[in-house]
Amino acid sequence: MEFIDTHAHLYVEQFDEDRPAVIQRAKELNINRVYLPNIDQTTIDAMLDLEANHPDACFAMMGVHPCSIKENYEEELNIAEEWLQKRPFVAIGEIGIDLYWDKTFQKEQEDAFRRQINWAKDLAIPFVIHSRDSLDLTIEIVKEEQDGSLRGIFHCFGGSVEQAKRIVDLGFLMGIGGVLTFKKAGLDKTLEEVDLEHLVLETDAPYLAPTPFRGKRNESAYIHQIAERLASVKETDIEKVANVTTSNALKLFGS
Numbered sequence: 001m002e003f004i005d006t007h008a009h010l011y012v013e014q015f016d017e018d019r020p021a022v023i024q025r026a027k028e029l030n031i032n033r034v035y036l037p038n039i040d041q042t043t044i045d046a047m048l049d050l051e052a053n054h055p056d057a058c059f060a061m062m063g064v065h066p067c068s069i070k071e072n073y074e075e076e077l078n079i080a081e082e083w084l085q086k087r088p089f090v091a092i093g094e095i096g097i098d099l100y101w102d103k104t105f106q107k108e109q110e111d112a113f114r115r116q117i118n119w120a121k122d123l124a125i126p127f128v129i130h131s132r133d134s135l136d137l138t139i140e141i142v143k144e145e146q147d148g149s150l151r152g153i154f155h156c157f158g159g160s161v162e163q164a165k166r167i168v169d170l171g172f173l174m175g176i177g178g179v180l181t182f183k184k185a186g187l188d189k190t191l192e193e194v195d196l197e198h199l200v201l202e203t204d205a206p207y208l209a210p211t212p213f214r215g216k217r218n219e220s221a222y223i224h225q226i227a228e229r230l231a232s233v234k235e236t237d238i239e240k241v242a243n244v245t246t247s248n249a250l251k252l253f254g255s
């Protein structure tokens with residue numbers, strides 16, 4: 001039985017004190033691979049250092065997070081694009097639209113999202129989507145850009161059955177994290193209607209720790225709590241959840 005954390009920011013300063021122990025704890029629970037979405041130019045060095053220190057366990061993406069799309073977004077995009085020309089990355093991420101914190105740069109966020117989707121198209125690699133308070137809009141943009149070659153993950157999925165169906169129709173996966181363990185979220189009801197073959201597991205560490213760690217720092221070992229909950233929602237065992245979600249992730253990332 002093996003798990004993959006498809007989304008964790010283990011390179012941020014919240015892990016500076018104990019990063020090797022965090023990775024060790026994950027490995028002890030058979031979470032053998034962690035995929036690292038970038039945030040912006042300030043996080044690239046730390047992310048690539050982490051990957052270099054754990055080449056068998058940590059895999060870097062490249063992209064600019066929607067919350068970092070501001071006045072200087074052309075510069076941010078240029079830096080990410082240069083990195084993509086310099087070396088291979090497993091995916092473009094994380095990219096998308098965030099209308100929760102700030103709508104000031106919505107037009108710029110949409111422009112940056114489309115341009116980064118096109119990098120994924122050109123490089124023939126997947127992309128990982130952040131869609132906080134913008135799930136319908138991001139689905140619509142991916143639909144417009146989908147030429148049959150696009151693939152990826154709607155990270156931190158928390159939508160309706162209808163939205164899940166549209167994501168499945170696009171050929172995309174949904175990233176399931178700690179929110180599934182929150183009593184009031186209602187995601188369990190949605191996922192009863194979604195087949196496991198469309199899902200991958202993620203922590204989004206250090207954010208969104210699952211119950212019973214809610215409010216604390218999240219880490220990749222907590223994939224276990226998410227997998228247990230998903231197994232009970234799908235009325236199956238954790239081995240099945242591990243096998244299907246791991247195979248979904250490996251198929252997507254190609255390694």
Ligand code: NI
Nearest residue numbers: 007037094204
């Ligand atoms: Ni993230």
